[in-house]
Amino acid sequence: MSAIQILDLSNNSLSGKIPTCMGSFSNLHVLDLQKNKLYGTIPGKFAKGSPLRTLNFNENELEGPIPRCLVNCTMLQVLDVGNNKVNDSFPCWLETLPELQVLVLHSNQFYSSVWVCSKTKHCFPKLKVFDLSNNRFGGPLPAWYFENLNAMKDVSEAGTELQYMGEGFHQDSITVTMKGFEFELVRIITAFTAIDFSNNYFYGEIPKVIGELDSLLYLNLSFNKVSSCIPSSLGNLSVLESLDLSSNKLVGKIPWQLTNLDFLGVLNLSENQLMGPIPRAPHFDTFGNTSYLGNLGLCRFPLSKECRSDETLQPPSKLEDDAKSSIGFGWKVVLIGYGCGMVFGLIMGYLVFSTGKPQWLIRIVEGEHRKKGRRPNKKRGGRRG
Structure with a gap:
């Protein structure tokens, strides 16, 4: 089968190991084996100059590390190994892949720091979906790493026709988590951008530079050990639709700049140590008290706790x-x-x-x-x- 370009066996009940020969198909562009019962390791025979564009092993029982030979797949755009048993440190060498747009590693057994890689200026130049959730990653969140995510700063696609990844060739799909539920995107809009670092051991401050990722639609840092205040720069994420910072150690007041997020449909700041009045704005008032539960120092609508007279003053707008x-x-x-x-x-x-x-x-x-x-x-x- 040396001439095959697309091999899609997803959504079946296939079991056993993945044949190693699948990695050596010289013309293979898409290998989609998601949602099966495959076990063993990921094939490690991807040769230099491979035209592989999509590699999807999501929701199987694969173990072992990610084969380093994937660095030979310079055309790779989608890599999804989520919901497996992969045991490995963060694959730093993936940063050099010039076309990688979707990286999904969630719900595995990855460990160590993500930021042990060198401070290169060209890491993940086209990455739009960065999902590391439900692993054992740790360490602080360095600003320089987010500064390099240039594809999440590009808003040039706004106003153009809707386009989907793999359209006309093979429709790529991924699964994202919102409000604790998983949703499958059967088609990925090219303008879709997301960062999901939830359920790990990240700590320290939320970098202010995240506010420069002005095309970001989805941000989830919940269930970590992130501390300090919520940076007011998050109010610059003008197209953000979902913000989840719950179950951390955040302190201080909710910045009034968050009321500028007119497209925000999901907000979860629960289980932190926030205090002071909840900002008031017509759009912001639509969020229920579940968005703020567990913050004993918060007051005002939609919570039943009233603010003291010295707390009711709204922080000044620009x-x-x-x-x-x-x-x-x-x-x-x-x-x-x-x-x-x-x-x-x-x-x-x-x-x-x-x-x-x-x-x-x-x-x-x-x-x-x-x-x-x-x-x-x-x-x-x-x-x-």
Whole structure:
């Protein structure tokens, strides 16, 4: 079968091991074996220059590491080994694959830090779906790693026709988790972007630079050990549809900038240590109390707990900040004017008392007095009418 390009045996009850020869098909573009009962290891015979574009082993019983020979598949766009028993550290070498757009490793036995890779400027240049959920990854979330996810910053596809990955060749599909439930995307829109690092051991701050991923639709960092405050920069994710930061150690107030997320349909901030009033906005008020449960310091609608008088003040918006700055600038000008006027008045007073009546000042004052004292000519005014 050296000429075969697409081999799709998904959604069956196939068992046994995957034949090693499948990795050596010289013309194979798609190998889709998801949702079977296959076990053993992933084939490790992918030769250099392989045209493989999609490799999907999701929902089987595969073990062992990811074969390093996949680095030879420079055309690979989709790699999905989720819901298996793969036991391996993070495959750093996948960063070099220039076309990789979907990386799904969720629900396996991966371990160690994801960030042991070198700080290259070209890691995952086209990655749009990054799913590491339900593993044993750990370590902080470094800002430099998210800075390199350039494909999640590109909003150039907005407004164009809907396109799907593999359209006209083979329809790729993945499974995402929202609100604790798994949903299968039978077709992947090319503009779909997601980061799911939930159910791991990540800790430290949420990098502010995530706010620069302006085409991100889905962000899930739940069930980790992330601490510190929620960065206000997340309010810049203008197309975000789902935000889940639940079951962490987040502190401080909910930033009012989150009310700018007009497309947000799912919000979960429960089981943290947040405090203060919940921001009010027409769209933000649609989220129920389940979005905030477990935060004993939060108050105001939709929770039944009322805020104290010193907590009810809404943090100023950007417009209010600008107004305050302009008012402050105006008062500075007024103060400068008063100061100059006082100095001028003192000088003129000194001249009056020391030199008598300065003639030029008397002419000005008396001239103004005469003008004010003139009566209008009624006859001329009537004639003019």
